[in-house]
Amino acid sequence: MEAGAECPAKGIVAQFGSGMTQAPYIIGIDLGTTNCALASIQVEQGADVPVLDFPIPQLQRPGELVERRLLPSCLYVPGEHELPPGSTSLPWGESPKLIAGEFARWQGSRVPGRLVASAKSWLCHPGVDRSAPILPWGAPAELHKISPVEASAQLLAHLTAAWNFAHPNAPLAEQEVVITVPASFDEVARALTVSAARQAGLEKFTLVEEPQAAFYDFTAHHRRNLADALKDVRLVLVVDVGGGTTDFTLIQVGITPEGPGLRRIAVGDHLMLGGDNMDAALARLVEERLVAGGRKLSATQWTQLVQATRDAKESLLSASGPERHGIALVAEGSRLLGGTLSSELRRDETERLILDGFFPACAPDEAPRRAARVALQELGLPYTQEPAITRHLAAFLRQHAKAGFSALGEMVSTAALPRPDAILLNGGAFNSPKIAERLLEVVSSWWPDAPRIRLLPHYSLEMAVARGAAYYGLARRGLGQRIGGGAAHAFYVGLATEKEETTRHALCLIPRGHEEGQPVDLAAQPFTLTLGRPVQFPLFSTTADRIDRPGDLVEISEEFRALPPIHTLLKDAGGKTASVPVHLRAMLTELGTLELWCVSDATNGRWRLEFELRGAVEKPVTTVTEAMPARSEEAREIVERVYGQHAPPGGQKEAKQLSRTLEGVIGPRETWRLPLLRELWSTLHAGAKRRRRSVDHERVFLQLMGYSLRPGFGYALDDWRCEETFRLFGDGVTFHAAQPVWNEFWIMWRRVAGGLNEAQQLEMWNYLKPHLARSIPPDAPKSLPKLKGVQPQGLEEMVRTAASLEHLPPAEKVELGNWIASRLKNRAATAGPWAWALGRLGAREPIYGSSHKTVEPAQAAEWLSLLLEIGLSSADGTAFAVAQLARLTGDRARDLDESIRARAAEALKAVSAPEPWLRMITEIVIMEAADEARALGDSLPLGLQLR
Structure with missing residues (x-):
């Protein structure tokens, strides 16, 4: 955005101000992980208007329409001739390409490869590109896929169309709409939810946290007697266990002349833990009965089983549920009689598994169990490692002891937790009286000398959030009791200081409790930015009980959570490059999203800073400020002398010895840390044109450029550095007859590929592909016409570079991998990078790329079988390639069959492979730092951790 752009705060006021009060309806939408719901209020005089559930038309079976209060949060992608013509028509005359609701859940349990489920959980997943078409997860490449954002938009679009059909004179887009999100949703997940709503045609809406919405439903049922309903209650704990997330919220109840005053004082950190995990736990129990000998179901059968156990859980835990629920799966293979696998779940064992696994008795000082090396995944999602909700709850109360005791009017005690006076439960799991009773029993036990904690009544665990969202809209109009509290999270921007080495600091932007719509101007903290260069700010949030004010500089600790960075390219209207003094201006919008601006009073310029929303890669931004080596300026001058404007006498010899000269000044090359490396990159980049002075100038330039920018991410502005570096790719090499120059050219691109x-990776691959197609396969046709232009050299480094391009589509990786496999089959041509490259291409866990770009398990298994056949000692790097191909992730859409992984483990034992490689195959672990470097094919800068 160019200078002079207006801050959109006025637009927000217009969007949520007086124009909305004319809407005849207030609509609450629960956009849930498992189910969606919609409730409405038709605004009339007074505050006693009822909140009405909206029956949602949806397909139950082909050609069979029903109206249900809940719309299962499922989408089904039908095959071209799978369903009879006209059997998917909806009342509003549409036959959608993606079918939402009850039919999607039913048919998806039969054909799980076409089911999109848990889209809301995918919005929280930073390890994939959430705007890319990745769902259904693990489905074949030829199947039409959609992004998590589009899946959420499709569900909202169905709700919108259903409402519009029932209310043609009051379309949903013209009403006041409130959409619920988990309290623990971070900025990116909130922004993606906003994007989904806008894709569904909604513009006038706001967001409310789900635990607050559940409490609003409670207040709506006690509009006239809220003081009596909350008598002797000063602190309410809301426990919301949804399909994909668990949220905790503390609400303070104060006494005012007008009645109870409500204020949200604390929310929990993000927990991807809920009903989906319970479904998976039940599925594992049933799997043990269905499959003998420790074998596991296929990815397709597993998805089908999870859907079946979800249905069983909801049935068994309902108030009038049966004692038993049958489970049936379509068998794979002809050896199984009847073509099905069948079992059952009992009500008592279902409750027992959930009680002992998710709500176990625990001490008040018991912490969630964390295994730092474990990276648990299920159905592709990185769920919380500790399933015990009660332990997370105890940790939440300890974390917010200061706020809790303050609300109770008591002194903070390090030996105790703040005891809530009442608990409000929300979420389908609490349909089971035994589960609700267990939670209340465990929490009450933390204060053995106090009476049992009071349980506030709920009126519908399925509809409370949608109803409460609608009532929140009424409260915003002054017609109901509103919960105060402002921002649930505090926001900070990382800044550099010059005081101490390895000290991280951040500037407080929005303190916890700050009210929405109130801008914060940090004019007292000016700094200088250069126009024409991208600016990147590390961003952090915390829910901790901190008393920070806007502008306070604080030290970052473990309670801070890193968010994707904010970045922008600052330009003035004339495109000039200059340094300008600026300060930050922040605001928490009424949507609950953060806006951040750079403001220059000197030039009247304003620049909007944008979040990185794609989240395709977890690239940590280093905010550590380190002192540069004592002779770093001398090192910079040495580089400038070689690549400066004026070539010194004997320049080629000086270029040839540049690396050795630098090591003599600033120490061994392996000790150069990130700030120094990036500073060297800047000096080299400034002299890029002078690399053409000689063969040695070009070779050493490429060598140092790649080394100083490796691995292409991990430090502020690396995206920009890689973009600037990539401009050199089209130039190729000047001294193209010299193979050492070509080798360094390809090594540089392999080193920075992660950035x-x-x-850019596709452009590089399209250049490499025709040359590799002629050079790698030993049986490549000799009659292929010669390619025009300069012929690149350095085949082995070209292969390493190509194998490092993790953003390539899987089909391209398979093509390259099969060329390499054909070479490995020729036993005389196995020496070289071939096994390493095959392991990198088929790795089950990417180093920096998105999980949805991994090749299919069947293809990886084929390559693994080849390596096992030729032997782990027959080619360089084969053992480590086997470990990468057979690595266990916990995601059945990516993991290989257990039998071939067992073969791989035995082969590694036979060659005495390192223990961490064996553990990668048999356990779900995070890769050791040394092995990450081995997988990258290069060392990592000191202090950089990829995960």
Whole structure:
């Protein structure tokens, strides 16, 4: 955005101000992980208007329409001739390409490869590109896929169309709409939810946290007697266990002349833990009965089983549920009689598994169990490692002891937790009286000398959030009791200081409790930015009980959570490059999203800073400020002398010895840390044109450029550095007859590949592909016409580079991998990078790329079988390639069959492979730092951790 752009705060006021009060309806939408719901209020005089559930038309079976209060949060992608013509028509005359609701859940349990479920959980997943078409997860490449954002938009679009059909004179887009989100949703997940709503045609809406919405439903049922309903209650704990997330919220109840005053004083950190995990736990129990000998179901059968156990859980835990629920799966293979696998779940064992696994008795000082090396995944999602909700709850109360005791009017005690006076439960799991009773029993036990904690009544665990969202809209109009509290999270921007080495600091932007719509101007903290260069700010949030004010500089600790960075390219209207003094201006919008601006009073310029929303890669931004080596300025001058404007006498010899000269000044090359490396990159980049002075100038330039920018991410502005570096790719090499120059050219691109985007990697691959197609396969046709232009050299480094391009589509990786496999089959041509490259291409866990770009398990298994056949000692790097191909992730859409992984483990034992490689195959672990470097094919800068 150019200078002079207006801050959109006025637009927000217009969007949520007086124009909305004319809407005849207030609509609450629960956009849930498992189910969606919609409730409405038709605004009339007074505050006693009822909140009405909206029956949602949806397909139950082909050609069979029903109206249900809940719309299952499922989408089904039908095959071209799978369903009879006209059997998917909806009342509003549409036959959608993606079918939402009850039919999607039913048919998806039969054909799980076409089911999109848990889209809301995918919005929280930073390890994939959430705007890319990745769902259904693990489905074949030829199947039409959609992004998590589009899946959420499709569910909202169905709700919108259903409402519009029932209310043609009051379309949903013209009403006041409130959409619920988990309290623990971070900025990116909130922003993606906003994007989904806008894709569904909604513009006038706001967001409310789900635990607050559940409490609003409670207040709506006690509009006239809220003081009596909350008598002797000063602190309410809301426990919301949804399909994909668990949220905790503390609400303070104060006494005012007008009645109870409500204020949200604390929310929990993000927990991807809920009903989906319970479904998976039940599925594992049933799997043990269905499959003998420790074998596991296929990915397709597993998805089908999870859907079946979800249905069983909801049935068994309902108030009038049966004692038993049958489970049936379509068998794979002809050896199974009847073509099905069948079992059952009992009500008592279902409750027992959930009680002992998710709500176990625990001490008040018991912490969630964390295994730092474990990276648990299920159905592709990175769920919380500790399933015990009660332990997370105890940790939440300890974390917010200061706020809790303050609300109770008591002194903080390090030996105790703040005891809530009442608990409000929300979420389908609490349909089971035994589960609700267990939670209340465990929490009450933390204060053995106090009476049992009071349980506030709920009126519908399925509809409370949608109803409460609608009532929140009424409260915003002054017609109901509103919960205060402002921002649930505090926001900070990382800044550099010059005081101490390895000290991280951040500037407080929005303190916890700050009210929405109130801008914060940090004019007292000016700094200088250069126009024409991208600016990147590390961003952090915390829910901790901190008393920070806007502008306070604080030290970052473990209670801070890193968010994707904010970045922008600052330009003035004339495109000039200059340094300008600026300060930050922040605001928490009424949507609950953060806006951040750079403001220059000197030039009247304003620049909007944008979040990185794609989240395709977890690239940590280092905010550590380190002192540069004592002679770093001398090192910079040495580089400038070699690549400066004026070539010194004997320049080629000086270029040839540049690396050794630098090591003599600033120490061994392996000790150069990130700030120094990036500073060297800047000096080299400034002299890029002078690399053409000689063969040695070009070779050493390429060598140092790649080394100083490796691995292409991990430090502020690396995206920009990689973009600037990639401009050199089209130039190729000047001394193209010298193979050492070509080798360094390809090594540089392999080193920085992690910082290149998909388009850049595709451009590189399209250049490499025709040359590799002629050079790698031993049986490549000799009659292929010769390629025009300069012929690149350095085949082995070209292969390493190509194998490092993790953003390539899987089909391209398979093509390259099969060329390499054909070479490995020729036993005389196995020496070289071939096994390493095959392991990198088929790795089950990417180093920096998105999980949805991994090749299919069947293909990886084929390559693994080849390596096992030729032997782990027959080619360089084969053992480690086997470990990468057979690695266990916990995601059945990516993991290989257990039998071939067992073969791989035995082969590694036979060659005495390192223990961490064996553990990668048999356990779900995070890769050791040394092995990450081995997988990258290069060392990592000191202090950089990829995960």
